[in-house]
Amino acid sequence: MDQNERIQAVSNFLLQSPPGEINDVLNDVRNIIADDDALQDGILPSLREYNIQQFTTVSVPGTEHQSIISEAARVPDIDTDEGRFLDPRSKTSFVFDHLTLEASDSQPYEIDEQHEPLREALQNASLTYLTGHFHDGTVSIFAPAGPSEEFIMQVVANKYNPTNFWSGRWRSEYAIDLAEKKVKGRILVNVHYYEQGNVQLETKHNISFNIPPTVASAVPATAATKILALIAEEEGKYQVSLNETYTEMSEKTFKGLRRALPLTRQKLDWDKVTGYKLGAELSSSKGLFGGSS
CATH class of the missing domain: 3.30.1140.60 (F-actin capping protein, alpha subunit)
Incomplete structure (x- = not known):
């Protein structure tokens, strides 16, 4: 090679x-x-x-929050090796180094005044939603770009626990179009367990629902709050479905990978185990545990 x-x-x-x-x-x-x-x-x-x-997050110079690195955050027509990205919350753009994961050269960014009231309302509502539903998360709301009328909402939450050999990431992304009264999105979940093994869970769930006309025509603060409530409802349903899947896997799927009985085809008498002598009766029961997997 x-x-x-x-x-x-x-x-x-x-x-x-x-x-x-x-x-x-x-x-x-x-x-x-x-x-x-x-x-x-x-x-x-x-x-x-x-x-x-993966919606990598970065601390932007001059701010007290983190911003998401994503395609929606990319500032167009900028020719740099690292790339310039937008932090809509602070209205700044910055250069991101993909190797060191650091932001630099923060500069003011000219916003679209027409879309800013709703974008800011969605930002405030999403921050409230984030606090109530995630232990540690980051959210960014991007105003429509070009001919599109879609506001983009992105959420990422990470939980790393190397001491106990697991890590996880939740990502969700929504296109919110009040003109079409529609929300389309997706949820991506990655979990890795690696204690004495290596098991990864990777899921993708698409979401689509209509925005009621009364919500779409409401003032920005009201519309944003109700839209986030609808998103919370959809994500709650998916969380419940994940929990049910975990239960199904634990009680049925994983058990199906293991023999119900050892090679002897005899069940272990757990009441009798307490009476076994380590060097005698237990060792003489050759094959009792052999071959189980």
């Missing part, structure tokens, strides 16, 4: 990194390349793709 093939392999590994573990993956694959300069140049496109897809 030549250098280019190795870099491509490493890039594929990075794009599949579980939430919060991309640096661990990168450190593990460094030996494949054995050339940090070549590695850095080769994986930069994949890092850009990963950060944008």
Whole structure:
């Protein structure tokens, strides 16, 4: 395998990194390349793709909140190696380094005054929603761009617990169009468990619902509050369905992967186990535990 093939392999590994573990993956694959300069140049496109897809968050200079790196946040017609992104909450744009995950060169950004009242109302309502439903999350609301009339709402919440060998990420994105009285969105959930094993859950759920005419025609603050209530209802339904799926997997799916009985075809008498002697009766019951999986 030549250098280019190795870099491509490493890039594929990075794009599949579980939430919060991309640096661990990168450190593990460094030996494949054995050339940090070549590695850095080769994986930069994949890092850009990963950060944008995963809604990577960054602290913007001069602000006290985090902003989301995404396609909706990308400032068009800007030619830089890292790329310039928009933080609509602070009305600033900034350069984002996809390798160091740092923001720099923060500058004021000219906003669309026509859409700002509703955008700001959606921002305020979404922050309230975030506080009530997520332990630690970030939200950004983007005004329509070009001919589109869709406001884009993006949410990301991360939970990393390496001490207990698990990590997770919730991402949701909604296109809110009051002219069409429609909301279309998607929820993406990634969870990784890796204690004495390696299990990943990756789900995608599409959402679509109509905005009642009375809501669409309401003043921005009222419309935003009611739209977020409808989003909360849809996300609540999906959360319940995930919980039911977990229960189904625990009680049926995973049990189906395991033998109901050991190879002896005899059930273990748990009442009798307390009477077994470690070196005698238990060891003489050869095959009692053998072959179970």
